Amino acid sequence: MEKALGGRKLLEMVSVIRGTLKTASSAPVSIAVTGDSGNGMSSFINALRGIGHEENDSAPTGVVRTTQVPTHYFYPHFPNVVLWDLPGTGAATQSLENYLEEMQFSQYDLFIIIASEQFSMTLVKLAKTIQGLGKRFYIVWTKLDRDLSTSALLEERLLKNIRDNIRETLQKEGVCEPNIFLVSSFDPLLHGFPELRVTLHRDISDIRYHGPLENLSHTYEKAINDEVTTCREKISSKSFDTLGIQNADDLEESLTAYHLLFGVDDESLQQMAQSMGKPTEEYRAIMKSWDLYTVLRGDWPLSFMNCNTVSCLYSILSYIPLLGDFIFNSLRKWKHRRLLEIVSKDTKAILKKILTDSII
Template identity: 60%
Template sequence: MLTLADGNLPEVVSALRETLKIVSRTPVNIAVTGDSGNGMSSFINALRNIGHEGEASAPVGVLKTTQTCACYLSPHFPNVVLWDLPGTGCATESLENYLMEMQFSRYDFFIIIASEQFSMNHVMLAKSIEDMRKKFYIVWTKLDMDLDTSALPEGQLQQIIRENILENLQKKQVCEPPIFLVSSFEPLSYDFPKLRDTLRMDLIKNRCHDLLQNLSHTCEMAINDKATFLRKKITTQSLHDACGISDADDLAVCLKAYQLFFGVDDESLWQVAQRMGRTFTDYTNIMKSRDVQGLNKRDLRLTWMTCTVLRAFLSLLRYIPWLGDHIIHYFRRMKQIYLLEIVAKDTKTILRKVLEDSIIPQ
């Protein structure tokens, strides 16, 4: 990443945001599945904010209405294809055949629909999707009907349903997924608003996951290369050539030079914050190397390197020919390299936050 190698963090941010705009248009295929009669089609209509009698709605009914895969779009979820799959047991004799016939590998994301009971089919669907290392939700529909037929308070009934789902998942050692209790006929109530918000966020992360992993790796490699380059300069006592440091014993001067070298100086961070729509302190507060005074208080190793006793000892060594200079240079390099490592680590922390902030809308 050339701009990072040049220490231009604001330009990295601009390039990243443009790349993410392109990635955000990548289509995502969401499979909606579950036992026959659980209300997958009704859920899709509710998620799309379309009435069940609408012309573009998924057909619903008391009987099994979805016999083949059908796809639907929604303006509320751009570049997302919702696939209404036939229920388990509708077109196949076993779950294994069902997974093959429905071509589960083609989908990026799954929503498992359940109602009335959380069956072994639901558990095995969750287990199979987890084994594919793909994200899924459990959505319990018809909560309104459960509340109408139960004498329990709403909160207690919801807790019982959640605990039952988790208990069944744990039998097959399935990790706890997001669970939403909704009514497809009341899409503004219960967990439906939370489901929509969570899904929007997870879709962004789903699209950007591989890109962010690659960018994170590339950025960290570039930071490591810069740190290696500067470490060699410190070892050969040519810091002035690399960073323009005139007094290598002044850690405050060295710190500012290192921050400028890596692109995490105040001016660069101000520009990054403006381009990201964040505050300056969002980034400075996560830096360990904000200033030498604060760093000395928090870092015991650096405190020891700069303590009065050690400075006095090094002053005495100046009177010992050759050996004294050799030891003094060694401690100076040790402090400079350690400070360099702290700034490099801070740069990685800043970049990780920039990557995270890039996919999280303000």
């Protein structure tokens, strides 16, 4: 990417971004399903995977503890995603601290905490630990069918009570409110299951793309900032010809030169938009430096410095020995730095849009 930016080649940058994100799209993601023993973690995993308890690859279920060691299952709706059925708290060890150590929580990308009947302090501590690791987690209340059949409350009131109880319990311990889903493993098409699947698929994509996007963003930000630093040095030394500028007082010529310098000129944008399958106007629309009129309309200090009155003042000052030359050159450098900053910000905005469009 640094090489492509240095060569002012947007097309090559698109290729780098697409290649990186294509690799990221198949990166493995590990999801841990945990909770108190007896809350129905294995049944939930089977329901999420869309398979019955009797199938060969299903997670074993029962009224007694069935999961003694972490067991992995593949998630058929999403490639390279592994669901880990962890032993319930208290099943493998005597203390929560030992449980967290033995289950190696740091190796998982996302957690689903299963609860039913009550939201225990053990689950609160699990949530607090996961939050401390900086990982995403959901609270999934299972066995909703049983709650609905035994409660005298209306369904809407019961669901609200369950949610409020979970929120309040977490808030008391300083845990930020996570996504909460109320489901029945016997009805994976009803209640909160569809919303859970949508959220899960979105977060899996976010987890996969987060690191690569940060790296790509950091790379182009650094490369552009380095180019700006180099340009500012040339402006300070009045080496405008090395920037492709013959008349440094002609802002329109200077703008065209800076567009070419950063690879956001009209021809490059057209080629890049075509490769992305997007109209060029989508990228032009986010540019504040598309033409000189757009620049001056959006930047009042530069517009003021470029008005006729100030231009006349420049001419008068130029006749004052030493002081006039100093002021004249200082204002010229200021205008170029301002123009350079606007074009560099546009370049970053375009690259950010390319990243977003590549994921979509």
